[in-house]
Amino acid sequence: MIRGAAVVVAAAWLTAAASAIAFDLEGHRGARGLAPENTLAAFRRALALGVTTLETDLAVTRDGVLVISHDPLLNPDIVRDAQGRWLTEKGPPIQTLSLEELKRYDIGRVDPASRYAAQLPGQQAVDGERFPTLAEVFALVRASAKPVRLNLETKIDPTRPGDTVDAPTFARLVVDAVRDARLANRVTLQSFDWRTLVAAKKLAPDLPTACLTIETANNDNVKPAGDKPSPWTAGLELRNYGESVPRLVQAAGCSTWSPFWRNATPERIAEAHALGLAVLPWTVNDTADMARLIDAGVDGLITDYPDRLRDVMRTKGLPLP
Numbered sequence: 001m002i003r004g005a006a007v008v009v010a011a012a013w014l015t016a017a018a019s020a021i022a023f024d025l026e027g028h029r030g031a032r033g034l035a036p037e038n039t040l041a042a043f044r045r046a047l048a049l050g051v052t053t054l055e056t057d058l059a060v061t062r063d064g065v066l067v068i069s070h071d072p073l074l075n076p077d078i079v080r081d082a083q084g085r086w087l088t089e090k091g092p093p094i095q096t097l098s099l100e101e102l103k104r105y106d107i108g109r110v111d112p113a114s115r116y117a118a119q120l121p122g123q124q125a126v127d128g129e130r131f132p133t134l135a136e137v138f139a140l141v142r143a144s145a146k147p148v149r150l151n152l153e154t155k156i157d158p159t160r161p162g163d164t165v166d167a168p169t170f171a172r173l174v175v176d177a178v179r180d181a182r183l184a185n186r187v188t189l190q191s192f193d194w195r196t197l198v199a200a201k202k203l204a205p206d207l208p209t210a211c212l213t214i215e216t217a218n219n220d221n222v223k224p225a226g227d228k229p230s231p232w233t234a235g236l237e238l239r240n241y242g243e244s245v246p247r248l249v250q251a252a253g254c255s256t257w258s259p260f261w262r263n264a265t266p267e268r269i270a271e272a273h274a275l276g277l278a279v280l281p282w283t284v285n286d287t288a289d290m291a292r293l294i295d296a297g298v299d300g301l302i303t304d305y306p307d308r309l310r311d312v313m314r315t316k317g318l319p320l321p
Contacts, residue, residue, distance in 0.1 A: 023318045024300025025309055026151060027051040028283045029070060033122055033304035036108050037078065038068045039129040043140055049306045050321045053149040053188075054141070055282075058134065058174065059094040060165045061102055066134040066177055069094055072155055072163040077116040080106040093163045094131075103130050120304070138181045146321075151188045151210065151302075154196040158231040171199035175207065192221050194234040194252050201253045210256035210280065211249040215263045222248060246272040256280050258302070261289060266296040273297065287312050294318070 030042025031049065043054055059069040074091025081087065082104045094102060109125035110117040134152075141148055152174065156164045164170065174196075178187050189200050190210035197209040213222050221232035222245055229237040234252060241247035246268060249257040257272050261281035272279045282302040284290050290301060290312040303309045313320055 022299075023294075023313060024053055024149075024278075024280060025051050025306060025313065025321060026053040026055045026280070026300060026302040027306045028055050028302045028304045030054060030056065031304065031306050033120055033285065034307070035124055036110070036126055036129050038070055038132070039107060039126065040132050040136065040140060041108070041126040041129050043132075043137060046306055047140075047144050047146060047148060050310065051148060051306050052300070052321045053151050054137070055151040055153070055302050056137065057153045057155045058170075059155055060170065060173060061094060061099045062096055063098045064173065065099045066173055067094065067099065067102060068132045068134065068137060070155060072157070072160075074105065077111050077114040078107050078109075086111045095164055099133070105131065107131060134177055135181070138177075138183060141183075141186075147186075149186045149188065150183070151190055153212070154189070154191045154193065156191065156193045156196060158193050158195065167193065167195035168199045171196045172203060175200055175203045178207070179204070188256065190256070190258055193232055194236070194254075197252060197254060198234045208256065209252075209254045210258045211252050211254035212258045212282070213245055213249070213263065214260040215245070216260065244271065246275050246277055250275050250277060256299075258282055261293065261301075264293060264296070264298065269296050269298060284309075291316065 027046030029037035031046040035042040035045040038056055046054055056068050057070040059067050059072055061067055073093050074087060076087035076089055079087050106128060108127040108129035110120060110123060154170050156167060156170055174189060178184050188208045188210050189197060190212050191197050192212045194211055200207055201209060222230055222238055224230055224238060229235055236248055236251050238248055241251060246257055256278040258280045261284045264281040269279050278299040280300045281293055281298055284301045284303050285305055287308050290309055294316050301309055310320060
């Protein structure tokens with residue numbers, strides 16, 4: 001009875017701790033500014049810093065295993081072969097490799113000659129890190145005994161259908177994995193390609209989804225394609241929703257709007273909140289921008305530097321995880 005009571009008390013503590021943290025501190029690709037992106041080392045670093053959510057990306061191998069990778073193709077900036085040599089060009093799509101083949105590559109550091117390395121001067125290398133499976137990340141989260149959530153992104157591009165599995169298959173694999181792991185109450189599914197979100201909601205209506213958006217001169221996933229809707233928005237047309245991105249997000253069934261941080265204006269944040277949406281901008285690394293967005297009322301931030309965001313949260317008087 002004592003042991004059972006202790007379990008109940010521990011579960012209650014985790015629930016209370018999670019509910020007490022109203023602001024979502026999300027570690028982007030684990031803690032990309034501090035450790036190699038999307039590795040178990042990065043996730044451990046993020047957990048040690050006290051994030052509320054691990055944000056990460058999904059791919060699918062040839063043998064149908066969900067793995068962690070931002071890029072559907074092997075990225076020469078971060079991938080070395082079994083002999084320790086940097087790839088000289090983009091590698092094959094992950095979906096053409098078995099898990100065993102993928103695990104031969106080392107992703108424990110950034111190529112120092114790459115432009116990417118210059119963007120992350122504080123990242124500490126951890127040689128020998130391999131592409132994790134989603135199951136390995138689930139196991140790490142369970143072992144941490146912390147009420148941390150997972151924000152899982154399906155990396156799929158509707159304009160490049162040959163690079164990944166199709167949207168319905170991707171959605172089904174994720175939903176099945178989350179259910180099998182019994183972590184549905186701790187997972188959000190996000191994507192720029194809303195087809196996977198719509199498909200996942202049909203399979204698991206209670207699974208929270210986050211619609212990712214970007215609106216820049218060179219990259220815009222909500223802008224119509226001529227007289228047709230954007231290929232990224234699951235057939236929804238922006239003009240049918242008064243040119244309002246928050247309303248478009250709501251129509252897609254998402255509970256969270258996750259915009260590129262420069263697109264998150266106070267007016268749009270207020271509109272999203274009026275529609276019942278949470279607002280979670282990405283990827284915010286400057287402390288002044290963090291402070292400004294917190295003042296504008298965002299519900300959380302995705303960052304490469306969870307340590308910086310914790311400091312800003314502290315100065316703002318926000319409860320820390």
